[in-house]
Amino acid sequence: MIDHSPYDNIQIPQQLSNVVENAIACGTGKHRRRPWKAVAACVPATMAACLVLLLNLSPSFAAGACSLPVVGDVCRIFVFREYHTQDEIKYIDAVIPQIENTGKTQLEQRVNLYIQQLIQNCLDESEARAKEYYDAFVATGGDPADFHPIGITIDYEVKYLTSQYVSLHIYHYETAIAAYQTDYYYTLDLESEKVLTLKDWFGNDYKQIVADSIRNTILTWSPEDRRELWTDISLEDLITEQRSFYLNEDGQAVVVFDKYELACGAAGRPEFVISQPS
Amino acid sequence: MDATQDSPLISFIQENQEKLYRIAYAHVKNQDDALDLVHSSIVKALQKQHTLRNQECVRTWFYRILVNECMTYFRKKSRLIYLADIGDKLLETSAQPHGQDTYLDLYSAIDQLPSQLKTIIILRYFEDLKLSTIAEITSTNLSTTKSRLYKALELLKLDLGGMEDDRSLSI
Numbered sequence: 001m002i003d004h005s006p007y008d009n010i011q012i013p014q015q016l017s018n019v020v021e022n023a024i025a026c027g028t029g030k031h032r033r034r035p036w037k038a039v040a041a042c043v044p045a046t047m048a049a050c051l052v053l054l055l056n057l058s059p060s061f062a063a064g065a066c067s068l069p070v071v072g073d074v075c076r077i078f079v080f081r082e083y084h085t086q087d088e089i090k091y092i093d094a095v096i097p098q099i100e101n102t103g104k105t106q107l108e109q110r111v112n113l114y115i116q117q118l119i120q121n122c123l124d125e126s127e128a129r130a131k132e133y134y135d136a137f138v139a140t141g142g143d144p145a146d147f148h149p150i151g152i153t154i155d156y157e158v159k160y161l162t163s164q165y166v167s168l169h170i171y172h173y174e175t176a177i178a179a180y181q182t183d184y185y186y187t188l189d190l191e192s193e194k195v196l197t198l199k200d201w202f203g204n205d206y207k208q209i210v211a212d213s214i215r216n217t218i219l220t221w222s223p224e225d226r227r228e229l230w231t232d233i234s235l236e237d238l239i240t241e242q243r244s245f246y247l248n249e250d251g252q253a254v255v256v257f258d259k260y261e262l263a264c265g266a267a268g269r270p271e272f273v274i275s276q277p278s
Numbered sequence: 279m280d281a282t283q284d285s286p287l288i289s290f291i292q293e294n295q296e297k298l299y300r301i302a303y304a305h306v307k308n309q310d311d312a313l314d315l316v317h318s319s320i321v322k323a324l325q326k327q328h329t330l331r332n333q334e335c336v337r338t339w340f341y342r343i344l345v346n347e348c349m350t351y352f353r354k355k356s357r358l359i360y361l362a363d364i365g366d367k368l369l370e371t372s373a374q375p376h377g378q379d380t381y382l383d384l385y386s387a388i389d390q391l392p393s394q395l396k397t398i399i400i401l402r403y404f405e406d407l408k409l410s411t412i413a414e415i416t417s418t419n420l421s422t423t424k425s426r427l428y429k430a431l432e433l434l435k436l437d438l439g440g441m442e443d444d445r446s447l448s449i
Contacts, residue, residue, distance in 0.1 A: 002436075006385055007404040010300045013309055016316070020295045023317040024288055027324025093325075151328055175328055 075102040075166055075190060077158050080112070083123075088144060090130040094123060094154040099166060107193050115170070118184065119154055122172040126152040129174070151175040159254075160247035164191050167247035183269065185244045185256060197241045201253050202276070210243075210255055211235035213274040228267040238262070248273065287327050290336045291320055297405070298344060304400045305348040307389060315351060319344040335411075342415045345397055352393040387434050395430035402427065 080098040085091065096119050098112045130150040137147050153173040160167040167187040174180040187196045199206045214235055218226060244256040253274045262270050291298070295316070302319075303312040323343050330339050388399055397416060401407045407415075413423040 002384065002399075002403040004404045007300060007304060007400075010303050012296050012299060013313065015313060016295055016299055019313050019317050020291060020320060023320035024291060024324065026317075027321040148328065151325075153325060173325075175326070179329070 075161060075163070076100050077156075077161070077166070077168070080116075086149070088147060088149060089134045090127065090150040090152055092123065092126075092152045094119065094152070095156060096154075097156045097168070097170075102166075102190050104190065104193065107190070111188065118170070119172075122154055122182070123152065126150070126172070126174050160187075160249060160251060162251070165189060165196075165247060165251075169246055181269075183244065183256065183258075185246045187245070187247055198239065198243050198245055198253070198255070199241050201245075202274075206241075207236050207239050209277060210239045210274050212277070214255065214272045216275075217272050225267075228263040230263060233262060245274075285327075287323065287330070287336060287340075290340065291323070294337075294340075298340075301341070301344060301400060301405065302348060304404060305393070305396060306351060311351065315344065315347045319347045322347070338411055338414050341401070342417065345401075345415055348397070349393055384434065384436075391430055391433060395426055395433065398423065398427050399430050399434075 077097050077099050079095055081096040083092050083094040096116060098115065099108055102108055130152070133150060134144075134147055138144055151174065154170065155173075156168060156170045158167070159169055165187065168185070170184045170186070172182045172184070187201075188194070189196050189200070194200065198210060202209045218229070238257070238261065239255070244258075245253050246256070248254050255272050255274055257270045259265055259267075259269055298316050298319070299312055302315040303309070306312055306315065319340070323340055326343075330336065388396060391399065394416070398412060401412045401415065402409070409423055409427070410420055413420045416423065418426075
């Protein structure tokens with residue numbers, strides 16, 4: 001047998017118990033920050049907004065008229081409001097982020113209002129669904145005491161943040177009989193005050209650039225992973241201007257596909273870092 | 279879901295935190311990243327604890343979350359190396375027969391394994407888990423797990439006769 005004493009003797013860092021307690025607190029919804037980790041001035045927030053009809057931010061602001069944030073004085077994303085409630089039908093853990101300090105008050109107000117509305121819509125939908133499940137359960141003879149409350153979670157992450165760009169991811173997660181997750185991605189160019197699409201990022205040839213990059217990445221996958229892909233995909237058709245993407249910590253665009261768009265459910269939600277042609 | 283301090287999941291986490299750290303560290307060989315993985319898997323586990331079925335073993339369920347976090351880490355760091363490439367790489371390095379003074383070479387060989395095979399070696403030989411448990415943790419079937427184990431041992435140039443026999447592989 002392999003001697004596993006080097007494994008058993010792996011040194012346990014002093015911070016482990018703090019990390020664990022913090023994780024337990026985070027996981028049970030008590031607080032969301034990681035105090036032991038040095039948080040840089042840039043806290044990337046990912047906001048996803050999939051309701052394209054509300055994306056009416058006009059790009060018509062002249063750059064000269066806006067005061068750009070000074071380097072180091074970067075846009076901040078903070079938790080505006082948190083909901084943690086529980087009853088016999090559901091429990092809710094929701095966090096609403098807001099942006100501030102961009103130097104553009106109108107933009108901030110618009111974006112923040114949009115985020116609030118988006119999250120409120122998600123919560124309303126989830127609560128209505130939870131009530132439906134509960135009513136159906138009771139109507140078919142179930143004992144209310146046996147009903148397993150529906151879990152509703154809304155949270156965000158900041159994917160990328162500089163003085164020019166904010167890339168946010170908001171996810172809405174609901175567990176009932178099956179898990180239900182919606183991801184929203186929202187990348188904002190603070191200079192042009194525009195919500196960016198893939199076309200904005202890569203230019204008119206965006207379809208080809210993105211599709212080629214994805215194809216190259218798939219070639220590096222193992223045969224097992226490749227087998228999970230559907231056989232009749234047209235990448236060019238799937239890559240529209242509305243295709244979800246975010247900027248990762250290196251400032252690269254990462255394209256996101258929903259479950260079942262590219263592959264069977266076991267593959268999850270594939271993401272691809274897009275490399276630009278040299 | 280009111281997770282009190284008495285919750286079995288929280289007790290499991292607190293009692294097994296060093297094990298969880300070792301498993302993460304054995305995968306990523308970096309203290310900060312290992313702490314990060316422990317943190318994110320705990321948070322995820324607590325958020326999903328309603329998916330833990332009554333009869334299911336907490337350890338298996340949690341290890342699955344932790345291993346998945348490790349795999350995500352590897353994908354992000356682009357460390358998933360195509361199996362054929364790794365096979366050649368290991369052939370190039372001098373292959374020492376397994377002996378007491380060469381276990382450091384063995385550990386560095388384990389480090390170079392593709393992430394899925396690394397997981398199986400860690401869970402089988404460091405955590406002493408049964409193959410059927412490992413299959414559950416990695417969400418694969420038993421025969422896939424066995425063949426991955428064989429492949430890993432082959433790449434590590436370990437004598438299969440000395441390591442496993444058919445009787446132990448059948449559990």
